[in-house]
Amino acid sequence: MGLRAAGKRLVMTVEDDGVGFDPEGVQARRRLGLISMRERAEAIGGVFTVTSAPGAGTTVSMEIEVDGSDPRPHR
Numbered sequence: 001m002g003l004r005a006a007g008k009r010l011v012m013t014v015e016d017d018g019v020g021f022d023p024e025g026v027q028a029r030r031r032l033g034l035i036s037m038r039e040r041a042e043a044i045g046g047v048f049t050v051t052s053a054p055g056a057g058t059t060v061s062m063e064i065e066v067d068g069s070d071p072r073p074h075r
Contacts, residue, residue: 010066017057023050037062 002013034050037060041048046064 005066006063008065008067009063011061011063013059013061015057015059020052020054020056020058022054023052034060 001015002011004011038048041062041064044064046062048060048062050058050060052058
């Protein structure tokens, strides 16, 4: 897993060396975890990508823009 800043963007990447899958295939469109992660990333203006192939593992990444403000409520 990696987390890095790229200018005003924050990029998180998770990789594995598992069996992989076809991210454009029917099975991928039914994976609720991936669907949910994509929806959540898009809801905050982010970009969610999945790179995988059968036998080649999987890389999931999310990139969001950060403005430097603290999103936590002030007490």
